[in-house]
Amino acid sequence: MNRFELLNNLQNILNDNLVICNIGLPSQELYKINDQSNFFYMLGSMGLSSSIGLGLSLSQTKQVISIDGDGSVLMNMNTLATIGNRAPSNYTLLIIDNGSYGSTGDQRTFTDEKTSLKDVAIGAGCKKVIECSGEETANELSKAIDDKNNSYVIISKINSGNVKIDPIPLNPITIRDRFRKFIGSVKYL
């Protein structure tokens, strides 16, 4: 299973929740599969999907899913310590771990060598850490969202590989405003 197939598989779960999606191909694929106003597509700031989602989950009560990648988490690894110590139960970090920098030409990341993000997350203080296959991810993500007492870090181990895709045509303010309207943060739209 590659990332495009995984994101396709997760649609029913993502539909009802606030989703922060990582820059590059993950956002472009999510947009192509099923664009929704409750999806916040990152157009910059690689590494910060987990952090944006954490800030959002601390600020309101709806369920938040940060879709991140192994390369991006490696870039902002301190995020796992903050999540381990501060994440509320309405927060789930889904790390799509394909062992490669997919958006930049599939160069290998360190999770394809010796690094285990599961072990890092546990060491950083995250209590509920699940590593699973792409096929098991929908079920694990569902269970994580249904658990109202805990936040989760789910590491979905999939194959690398991308589909041919266009950049997202939405402008950033459109992404921002329709997302905030979905939450109820703006009244003027």
Next chain:
Amino acid sequence: MKISKKIVDNLKKGGVDFYVSVPCKLLANMIDILEKDKDIYYSAVPREEEGMGICAGAYLGDKFPCIMMQNTGIGNSVNAIVSLLQLYQMPVIFLISYRGTPGEPVGAQGGMAKVTEDILQTLRIPMLHCSSVKDIDKIPTFSNHAKVVESPVAILCDFNLMKDDR
């Protein structure tokens, strides 16, 4: 403690209700005050760039966020400021202890001090420079300005303003 309390009071008066910090000894009193304040959210974060991301999420969730840090933290955060906070036009307050300004005993802090305002100017970030107690009264209006222009803004607190605030 008086100056730190006055800064926090003015930030709250400006509507700021979500705070993260990477510590500085000049911010220590403010951190103490915020940790005990049940009306707002406060947490430490390990790195400024990450804090920018957390503030972006807090803004999406309808909070008015502030990141407290040394001026060195601006150096760690340039891409997050430009390609997240400015790209999506997110109002966030940077409350910056301005290390390396006159009174600073640590010579090595001078390097970032020399370029801090140039970096903020290059990024077109509005600045409020607090060098005396009366400047602190400008914080509520300046904070509101961040919301009006939908932009991150920077409040720089000089070493000499903060150093005697025991």
